[in-house]
Amino acid sequence: MRMEKILKLIYGYVVMMVGGEQLExxxxxxxxxxxxxxxxxxxxxxxxxxxIQAKDFLRLRPVRSKTxxxxxxxxxxxxxxxxxxxxxxxxxFAGMLLGCVLIFFMTGRIWNIHIEGNVRNSTGEILDFxxxxxxxxxxxxxxxxxxxxxxxxxxxxxxxxxxxARIEGTRLLLEIQEGISQKETVSETTPxxxxxDKDGVITEMIVRAGIPVKKIGDICKKGEILVSxxxxxxxxxxxxxxNEYVHADADIFISRQISYYQEFxxxxxxxxxxxKVKKGIYFQLGSWYLGLYRNAKQNQKCISxxxxxxxxxxxxxxxxxxxxxxxxxKTEEQIYTxxxxxxxxxxxxxxxxxxxxxxxxxIKENHVTTKINGQLCxxxxxxxxxxxxxxxxxxxxxxxxxxxx
Numbered sequence: 001m002r003m004e005k006i007l008k009l010i011y012g013y014v015v016m017m018v019g020g021e022q023l024e025x026x027x028x029x030x031x032x033x034x035x036x037x038x039x040x041x042x043x044x045x046x047x048x049x050x051x052i053q054a055k056d057f058l059r060l061r062p063v064r065s066k067t068x069x070x071x072x073x074x075x076x077x078x079x080x081x082x083x084x085x086x087x088x089x090x091x092x093f094a095g096m097l098l099g100c101v102l103i104f105f106m107t108g109r110i111w112n113i114h115i116e117g118n119v120r121n122s123t124g125e126i127l128d129f130x131x132x133x134x135x136x137x138x139x140x141x142x143x144x145x146x147x148x149x150x151x152x153x154x155x156x157x158x159x160x161x162x163x164x165a166r167i168e169g170t171r172l173l174l175e176i177q178e179g180i181s182q183k184e185t186v187s188e189t190t191p192x193x194x195x196x197d198k199d200g201v202i203t204e205m206i207v208r209a210g211i212p213v214k215k216i217g218d219i220c221k222k223g224e225i226l227v228s229x230x231x232x233x234x235x236x237x238x239x240x241x242x243n244e245y246v247h248a249d250a251d252i253f254i255s256r257q258i259s260y261y262q263e264f265x266x267x268x269x270x271x272x273x274x275x276k277v278k279k280g281i282y283f284q285l286g287s288w289y290l291g292l293y294r295n296a297k298q299n300q301k302c303i304s305x306x307x308x309x310x311x312x313x314x315x316x317x318x319x320x321x322x323x324x325x326x327x328x329x330k331t332e333e334q335i336y337t338x339x340x341x342x343x344x345x346x347x348x349x350x351x352x353x354x355x356x357x358x359x360x361x362x363i364k365e366n367h368v369t370t371k372i373n374g375q376l377c378x379x380x381x382x383x384x385x386x387x388x389x390x391x392x393x394x395x396x397x398x399x400x401x402x403x404x405x
Contacts, residue, residue, distance in 0.1 A: 012054035012078025019047040020069030029063045054080055110139050110172045117176035119358050121157055126174070129156055141167055149174070159360070178360075191245030194227040194390040196220040200254030203386055210248030220389075226252055229395055245395055252390045260368055262348055262379045266336045271301070274328040282306075284320040291324075302326050341377040345370040349379065362386040 368381030
């Protein structure tokens with residue numbers, strides 16, 4: 001039904017009133033000539049109303065002449081009549097045409113690049129890399145290769161372990177999962193061992209290439225070989241025939257204990273505002289700056305928030321709009337209570353642990369205590385962490401040459 005209504009509006013239709021003495025003959029002649037009407041409603045014995053398509057209405061003249069009925073147009077609806085009524089409004093139709101072209105142009109391109117799941121690599125950094133690869137706002141969707149984008153991001157950032165790229169409407173969505181950053185110090189084709197770069201206990205080991213020297217649960221010391229790149233090729237008698245060398249590759253995690261110490265004075269400065277706030281705005285375009293506010297005086301502080309003009313989430317114009325609040329304040333010296341000091345110590349510990357988590361370190365447990373020592377709040381203890389280890393160590397050429405001889 002909805003489609004029929006749409007088609008009626010596209011082709012146009014007329015609501016008419018027909019009056020006369022030969023209404024039955026009029027309807028029969030229309031039926032014989034395949035002129036269809038709908039919603040016929042009799043007002044009395046000599047009049048009825050009906051709807052008829054615009055193209056069929058033009059075919060009523062000979063039928064009207066034969067029957068002598070009178071036809072009165074009550075309403076004209078649909079696109080043909082709309083265009084006819086507005087045929088002199090050229091600017092209106094030009095705007096409609098331009099709007100259709102713009103919609104077609106906009107829907108065929110990428111206007112928003114959304115990145116989620118990234119922690120170590122900022123969104124701006126990834127957007128800059130995508131721009132280097134030719135993936136920018138306004139790029140045609142048919143020229144965007146999602147598989148190639150995902151692969152290039154994975155190659156660029158070693159700590160990114162998984163990337164998914166897909167297009168949703170006019171948005172390019174990148175979902176990222178980050179692992180632990182591992183700097184490549186040796187070429188992938190160069191034989192090497194993996195050695196421990198810290199003391200700890202091995203909690204997890206997945207070896208992809210090489211021979212494991214240590215196993216899960218073993219204690220490792222800094223510098224010890226964890227996975228050897230030297231492979232012993234043996235015969236049926238279990239005698240070493242020759243040695244081959246590979247680039248050792250593995251994911252190894254160790255558990256170790258680190259010390260934590262933090263102190264801060266109980267006395268601290270607190271700024272209290274008077275409640276009077278003066279507001280202003282400013283505009284910035286490159287080095288050009290226009291401020292619509294008075295400069296802050298002594299014992300006044302200025303808080304500003306600025307945002308670029310955004311077309312979409314990550315498509316911004318180089319124009320910044322800033323809001324400024326200027327407030328009167330005074331500085332007072334306060335002393336933490338014992339409870340407040342402990343809460344402050346907990347917040348500082350949480351900030352420290354959050355930074356470790358962002359660097360790929362897992363926190364297993366902590367044994368930290370907080371004490372008030374004179375005018376200081378002192379927090380000390382140990383934190384048990386799990387982190388990745390495995391430093392690539394090149395196998396000496398002399399060793400390999402001797403073995404090959």
